[in-house]
Amino acid sequence: MKDVIDVMELQREKSRKIIPVDYKQLEFSGGFTPARFIFECGIKLGAQPLTLATSAVIMHRFFREVDPANYDCFLIAASSLYLAGKVKDDPLKIRDIINVAHNTLHRGSSPLEIGDEYWNMRDAIVQAELLIMRILKFEVNTTHPHKYMLHYLKSMEGWLGKEQWESVPVAKASAAFLQDFHHDPSILDYNPRHIAVACISLALQCYGVQLPLIEDTDDETWYNVFIKDLPKDKHWEIMEKVMETYNREPDTS
Amino acid sequence: MQSNNSRDRENHSSSSSGNHSHSVTMSMREKEKYIETFNFPFCDLTSKYEKVFKIGQGTFGEVFKARDKSNPKKFVAMKKVLMDNEKEGFPITALREIRILQLLKHENVVNLIEICRTQASQHNRYRSTFYLVFDFCEHDLAGLLSNVLVKFSLGEIKKVVQQLLNGLYYIHSNKILHRDMKAANVLITKNGVLKLADFGLARAFSTNKSGMPNRQVIALPLNCRCFYSVVSRFTNRVVTLWYRPPELLLGERNYGPPVDLWGAGCIMAEMWTRSPIMQGNSEQQQLTLISQLCGSITPQVWPGVENLELYKKMELPQRQKRKVKERLTPYLKDPYACDLLDKLLVLDPLKRADADTALNHDFFWTDPMPCDLGKMLANHTQSMFEFLAPSRRAATQMRHQSMPRPTTSAVQDSGYQDRVF
Numbered sequence: 001m002k003d004v005i006d007v008m009e010l011q012r013e014k015s016r017k018i019i020p021v022d023y024k025q026l027e028f029s030g031g032f033t034p035a036r037f038i039f040e041c042g043i044k045l046g047a048q049p050l051t052l053a054t055s056a057v058i059m060h061r062f063f064r065e066v067d068p069a070n071y072d073c074f075l076i077a078a079s080s081l082y083l084a085g086k087v088k089d090d091p092l093k094i095r096d097i098i099n100v101a102h103n104t105l106h107r108g109s110s111p112l113e114i115g116d117e118y119w120n121m122r123d124a125i126v127q128a129e130l131l132i133m134r135i136l137k138f139e140v141n142t143t144h145p146h147k148y149m150l151h152y153l154k155s156m157e158g159w160l161g162k163e164q165w166e167s168v169p170v171a172k173a174s175a176a177f178l179q180d181f182h183h184d185p186s187i188l189d190y191n192p193r194h195i196a197v198a199c200i201s202l203a204l205q206c207y208g209v210q211l212p213l214i215e216d217t218d219d220e221t222w223y224n225v226f227i228k229d230l231p232k233d234k235h236w237e238i239m240e241k242v243m244e245t246y247n248r249e250p251d252t253s
Numbered sequence: 254m255q256s257n258n259s260r261d262r263e264n265h266s267s268s269s270s271g272n273h274s275h276s277v278t279m280s281m282r283e284k285e286k287y288i289e290t291f292n293f294p295f296c297d298l299t300s301k302y303e304k305v306f307k308i309g310q311g312t313f314g315e316v317f318k319a320r321d322k323s324n325p326k327k328f329v330a331m332k333k334v335l336m337d338n339e340k341e342g343f344p345i346t347a348l349r350e351i352r353i354l355q356l357l358k359h360e361n362v363v364n365l366i367e368i369c370r371t372q373a374s375q376h377n378r379y380r381s382t383f384y385l386v387f388d389f390c391e392h393d394l395a396g397l398l399s400n401v402l403v404k405f406s407l408g409e410i411k412k413v414v415q416q417l418l419n420g421l422y423y424i425h426s427n428k429i430l431h432r433d434m435k436a437a438n439v440l441i442t443k444n445g446v447l448k449l450a451d452f453g454l455a456r457a458f459s460t461n462k463s464g465m466p467n468r469q470v471i472a473l474p475l476n477c478r479c480f481y482s483v484v485s486r487f488t489n490r491v492v493t494l495w496y497r498p499p500e501l502l503l504g505e506r507n508y509g510p511p512v513d514l515w516g517a518g519c520i521m522a523e524m525w526t527r528s529p530i531m532q533g534n535s536e537q538q539q540l541t542l543i544s545q546l547c548g549s550i551t552p553q554v555w556p557g558v559e560n561l562e563l564y565k566k567m568e569l570p571q572r573q574k575r576k577v578k579e580r581l582t583p584y585l586k587d588p589y590a591c592d593l594l595d596k597l598l599v600l601d602p603l604k605r606a607d608a609d610t611a612l613n614h615d616f617f618w619t620d621p622m623p624c625d626l627g628k629m630l631a632n633h634t635q636s637m638f639e640f641l642a643p644s645r646r647a648a649t650q651m652r653h654q655s656m657p658r659p660t661t662s663a664v665q666d667s668g669y670q671d672r673v674f
Contacts, residue, residue: 082342083342086342086345087348125342126340126342127380133343136295137295138351138368140348141355
């Protein structure tokens with residue numbers, strides 16, 4: 001394992017302009033592709049961030065239980081969004097999901113007419129939802145890292161001091177890392193508190209922020225004030241996983 | 254995305270116009286076979302149980318008593334999930350109930366064992382029906398109270414009310430509101446253990462600093478959309494009319510745990526009166542009955558009530574004196590019981606006792622102390638449910654001929670099935 005996180009890699013100028021990807025050309029890519037599809041569709045639908053996170057978690061969990069080759073990953077992604085909306089009391093209309101999903105897959109096409117194709121798709125989403133729930137044992141509650149992150153960040157606000165807090169976008173970057181980490185199924189493998197800490201650490205490193213009154217040594221780290229059960233190597237491991245997520249992004253430059 | 258890759262479904266194959274190359278081509282018969290034999294490791298077939306008879310009608314479906322085939326001594330209750338709107342998929346209300354039941358694990362809350370499915374076959378157009386499977390409880394409180402042969406001693410009543418409040422304390426600590434308290438939703442096992450049941454209308458709530466639940470909560474100075482939560486205004490169309498607290502009748506939408514404690518008070522009084530204490534036939538009449546028992550609803554006894562949506566629209570009897578103790582003493586006799594009820598049936602939800610306060614009341618800590626119901630219930634070998642009790646059911650149905658049913662209704666489900674109770 002590396003003992004330095006190459007933050008330069010993260011800062012390297014990626015082309016800012018996001019070029020629309022052609023999902024039909026993409027592989028399943030360990031779940032990255034359907035996750036990206038979830039986020040793109042979900043943001044277009046105006047879904048809440050926690051709904052998107054839930055949706056990605058449901059989708060990743062589903063594909064852990066089955067052979068991904070047997071299922072259309074975009075159907076499962078759309079169904080996960082629909083289900084997550086119900087779970088989070090942030091209901092998404094199925095008609096909207098169909099229109100957005102269809103247009104995202106077939107860019108520039110006009111909305112589906114109410115006809116066989118529309119009804120087939122609607123029925124497929126509804127049936128896939130029932131399939132997903134049975135595969136997941138109807139256990140669709142998730143403990144998100146978000147609430148922990150919020151509390152850690154809130155405490156750090158006072159710790160860093162107002163001036164420095166406002167000069168660096170630590171909170172924003174942490175939240176972005178956390179959301180992007182949902183593209184990777186390894187989000188399922190770690191304790192939500194640990195994920196929250198790792199995302200914050202990464203943000204601190206990116207912006208070179210040093211927390212006052214704390215020396216990061218072998219047996220003392222900044223996050224010890226929040227959690228005691230995160231060994232250093234695990235901390236690094238999660239940070240690396242978060243960074244690896246960015247390497248999976250299809251090359252759009 | 255295309256439809257015919259989800260193979261767990263009835264197939265409309267011919268018209269699929271998808272252009273994916275990896276679609277699986279199967280004949281209709283192969284597809285049916287595939288669906289029939291699809292193995293769900295975490296969702297067993299209902300055929301592992303054998304239905305005995307119907308014991309009730311829940312918020313979204315029928316409830317059956319059933320026997321576990323692998324262990325004939327074990328009984329369960331199976332509650333059917335009504336899929337009334339197939340086009341919208343799994344009902345959000347059912348999903349909410351399942352999530353809440355998975356979260357709540359407590360001696361005084363009904364235990365969800367699993368969720369089962371029926372075999373998909375040509376008889377159900379290859380669509381399964383789902384059942385929630387619970388530990389079986391022999392009685393419900395409404396059933397017990399309607400049977401004159403069942404007599405509770407004061408100690409036994411204390412035990413029932415204590416367990417009821419214990420259950421409420423637990424669910425409220427977990428930020429869940431029951432929203433449908435009534436005697437028929439309070440189950441009692443043959444050993445005398447009480448279980449809160451029917452979470453079909455239950456919901457999560459959040460509390461802000463001022464202790465007022467369900468207001469916009471987190472708005473920290475973090476400019477990330479991530480951390481904002483949605484303002485949700487609850488429906489006030491919950492809780493069976495006879496157990497509905499005044500704040501809901503007046504249109505409050507930012508309500509919290511006190512709504513369940515009002516219901517607990519009504520149920521507690523019913524332990525002595527043997528029938529619901531305020532049987533209004535409309536929201537207006539219910540408010541009148543409440544005013545006659547608890548005194549006039551005024552901003553003096555309930556600051557802020559004047560701001561509630563329906564305060565000016567409803568007719569509120571004036572100059573009514575509070576007569577809770579006076580009216581109930583003939584039934585209750587025990588002064589501690591009267592005092593506790595007086596603290597539960599309080600108009601202003603902010604002044605109503607919470608579950609913790611109620612549990613600390615002297616009623617539970619004076620002689621006769623709460624005592625086990627197991628021995629008394631052992632005299633009754635017949636299961637007692639309100640649904641099966643002829644007298645109570647008939648009485649309610651007679652009443653129903655001339656007035657709307659005192660059932661719970663929730664505005665969110667339009668295809669709502671009225672319950673028998």
